[in-house]
Amino acid sequence: MQIEAPPSAPSAPRRTIDIVNASLKRRYAREARFRFMGAAAVTLGLLFVAVLFADIAGKGYSAFQQTYIQVPVYFDPAILEPTGTPDPQTLAGADYQALVKASVRLLFPELTERRQLREAYALISAGAPQQLASMVSAHPSVIGTTRDLWLIAGADVDMLMKGHLDRAMPEADRHIKDSSIALLDRLAADGRIEKRFNTGFFTNGTSREPELAGIAGALAGTFYTLVLTLLFSFPLGVGAALYLQEFAPKNRWTDLIEVNINNLAAVPSIVFGLLGLAVFINFFGVPRSTPLVAALVLGLMTLPVIIIASRAAxxxxxxxxxxxxxxxxxxxxxxxxxxxxxxxxxxxxTGAIIGMARALGESAPLLMIGMIAFIVDVPQGFTDAATVLPVQIYLWADSPERGFVERTSAAILVLLGFLxxxxxxxxxxxxxxxxxx
Amino acid sequence: MSTLASEIIRNTGAISAADLARGGRVSGTIGDITAPDPRMVCRGVNVWYGAKQAIRDVSLDIGKNQVVAMIGPSGCGKSTFLRCLNRMNDTIDGCRVGGSIRLDGQEIYDKRVDPVPLRAQVGMVFQKPNPFPKSIYENVAYGPRIHGLTNSKAELDALVETSLKKAGLWNEVKERLDQPGTGLSGGQQQRLCIARTIAVSPEVILMDEPCSALDPIATAIIEELIDELREHYAIAIVTHSMQQAARVSQRTAYFHLGDLVEVGETNQVFTNPRHQLTEDYITGRFG
Known part of the structure; x- marks a missing residue:
């Protein structure tokens, strides 16, 4: 059997094998093009994901560190115990702000002008008094002694130390003055400035001050919300799927229900938020802004996903x-x-996890039910006012302070980590x- | 032969010209539909799937200690009829069953009859081996466990062993009862399914083409097993293989387009068929 076409005279009729061979190259080229395009699309997609992750990680990693300034603190009994009685109530009500200011004066004895002092006070975070207060209440014995303590630096100092503020910028455009930078450089030379792991990011609630803001509140809110969402939607969804798939009679009513469930899965999530606002909060009086009402809304949103996946399974x-x-x-x-x-x-x-992942990343419906409120306290239960991670990210992304940029990215990293x-x-x-x- | 037999035999004559003119449609069943010691008695069974009638006016006995083979071309209703006998057709939407099917005198399609215990009495072996994706032990123990047939682990162990022995599988699997039943070969899986069926001590075993997915050696083993099981159970088997019907059955029923055309002793049906359609089928002229 001869496969190769013999050299034929132009007048001879073309054999099938010639026609096939002539088109073969084009057919293979088409296949190669298709394969190439597929591979290119996948590569491009992975590239974009890599860029996205690198960008988020590059912006966010510095939030896991926090600048601290070492300050000699004299726990002055005159400030802490103005009445002379060392009972806890007096200690709790003492003027720690004054204590911090006194400590800063101790750190820079040469500063005398009010303006200079105000700048120096601003180096230390507004959270420092709280830091001292908790220390005193834990160890009252420190009263009357002088300790070298690491206090949280202010947001601008933090940004400068992490290189997010440009020293070359004109002073007027910068948040931090030349004189402050000079003070900081001196402290740095003395070894009184340090960047440490930012535990506060994981243990604090949110705050107006970027250096004090943490995701503990949002994490707890997310946790309570997701637990309840799963409890609501999983048994109900699997039960509904089981009944519809295996037990329900097949008639126009069940057809109608099936169509509706499929459509519900495609309803914009904010509509579920409106429903939650109208039905759960306004009609049933479920407390707004709580994991309970959030879970009810997200549970409704997740239900069709779970039902569809369960029926398919x-x-x-x-x-x-x-x-x-x-x-x-x-x-x-x-x-x-x-x-x-x-x-x-x-x-x-798999269906349940897809649904829960969607619930984890959802913010729009929660805005409708009050989860956008500024809540500093970490929620302790299902009916405490709370917010969730995506909403927290949204709120921080909306904040003008430079310090919130890295916190936003860090919170996104945490969210991705949970996913x-x-x-x-x-x-x-x-x-x-x-x-x- | 019972006295009923003579009443039931409606048409012992040859097929009429009028029948052939109607496309081979037959007006009644030729041969003796009764069995000497019937476990199940079916009279005038009609089955519809929606508007379509799948089987028409079928009457047949399933006798104790014998194997009834049901043969016929695809779509002739033999599997449908078999599935009526333990109400497996209940699970099919739009399926209606008319007529009378009695198990030991009890009408099984009676409103008061629960299909769940019925299926414990009338077991079924399916075309494709379908062991549960659990261990071999669990496969056999499942039926007795849900019905509460045993009082202790030891009793259950013994029952599993006896069932596997009756199914001729014990020696092959006794060392690995905890391994998945789906890991066995096709023939072993089918014997496991038979063991699972007999573990609940049914009176009747229905087999729906039990060897169609098996190789000849596995088929031979199953056929031998069917012959042994006859000692304790009434067996109805649907098969596409006429050789198999000839080898394992005592009685043969030939179905054609929803009608039960001819019933008789297997020997007689294969050597001396009385209906033209039966003869055409077994001589390989169609089907």
């Missing part, structure tokens, strides 16, 4: 399993709970289930 369980179970005399409910549901569980959990953790947990959980079955 149930449908993918082979009918032979149902027949096998029914064939040995299992009741329909036993068939579902002993055999079908466990087999569908990996798929159901990765959730997905990891999902993968591990699925693996475990798949091994068992």
């Amino acid at each position: 149930l449908q993918s369980v082979p009918p032979s399993i149902r027949e096998a179970a029914l064939g040995v005399g299992a009741s329909p409910l036993q068939t579902q709970f002993h055999h079908v549901l466990p087999l569908a569980m990996p798929g159901i959990m 990765v953790l959730m997905n990891l947990a999902a993968v591990l959980l699925r693996r475990r289930f798949e091994r068992r079955w």
Whole structure:
């Protein structure tokens, strides 16, 4: 059999193999182009993700450090115990602001003018008095002694030390004056300035002062909200899917319900927020701005996702399993709970995790139900006023202070970290289930 | 042969010219539809899927200690009929069953009859081996466990062992009862399904083309097993293989387009079919 076309006279009829060979090159070229475009698209996508992550990480990593200034503090009994009685109430009500100012004067004895002193006071954060107050209440024995303490630096100092403020800028455009920079340089030369790990970022609630603002409040709010969301939507969603898929009669009503569920999954999330505002807060009187009402709203939003994913997972369980179970005399409910549901569980959990990840990143509906309020306290339960991470990011991104830029990025990093953790947990959980079955 | 038999045999004559003119549609069943010691008695069974009638006026007994083979071309209703016998058709939307099917005198389509215990009495083995994706032990123990047939772990262990022994699988799996049933070979899986079925001590076992997914060696083992199981159970088997029907069954029923055309002793049906359609089918002229 000859495959190659023999050299043929121009008048000879073309053989099939010639036609095929002639088009072959073009066909392969088309395939190569398609493959190349696919690979290019994936590469481009990964590149953008890498740039995004690098940008966020580059902006955010410095928020995990905080500038501290070492200040000699004399715990003056005249300030702390003006009445002479060292009881806790007097200590709590003492003027720690004055203590900080006295300490700064101790640090820079040469400064005498009010203007100079005001600048020097501004180097220390407005959170320093609180720092001293908690120290005194924990160790009253420090009263009357002088200690070298590391106090939180002000936001502008922090920015300067992290290189976010440009010294070359004209003084008038800069937040920090030349004289202050001179003071700081002297402190730095004395080893009195240090950048340390910013534990406050993880233990503080939010604040007007960037150097004091932390994500603890938003994290706690997110945690309570997601726990409740899962409790609301998972059992309800799986139950609804099970009933609709396996038990409900197939008629126009169930068709209507199915269409509605599919449409609900595509409803803009802010509409769920409006619903929550109108129904849960205004009608049922659920306290606004709480994880409870947020979870109700996000639960409603997640429900269609879980139902759709669960139905698909149930449908993918082979009918032979149902027949096998029914064939040995299992009741329909036993068939579902002993055999079908466990087999569908990996798929159901994937759906649930997709839904929870969406809930974790959601901010729009929560704005409608008061989660945007400025809440300094870390929520302690499901009915405390709270905010959540995405809303906190939104609020910080909206703040004009330079110090909030790095905090915003850092909060995004934390949010992304939680998403990765959730997905990891999902993968591990699925693996475990798949091994068992 | 029971006295009922003579009443039921409606048409023992050859197929009429009028029947053939109507596209081979037959007006009644040829042969003896009764069994000497019937477990299940079916009379005038009609099944509709929506508006379409799948089987028409089928009457047949499933006798104790014998195997009834149901043969016929695809779509003739033999599997549909089989699935009526333990109400597996209940799970199909739009399926209606008319007529009378009795298990030991009890009408199984009676409103008061619960299909769950019925299926414990009338077990089923399916076309494709369908073990649960659990351990071999759990596969067999599942039925007895949900029905509460045993009082202790030891009893359950014994029941699992007996069932696996009856299904001829014990020696192959006794060392690895905790391994997944889905890891067995196709023939072993089908025997596991048989063990699972007999673990709940049914009276009747229905088999829907149990060997169609198996190789000849596994098929031979299953056929041998079916012959042994006959000692304790009434068995109805649907098969596409006429050789299989000839080998394992005592009675054969030939279905055609929803009608039960002919029933008889297997020997007689295969050597001396009385209906033209039966003859055409078993001689390989169609089907």
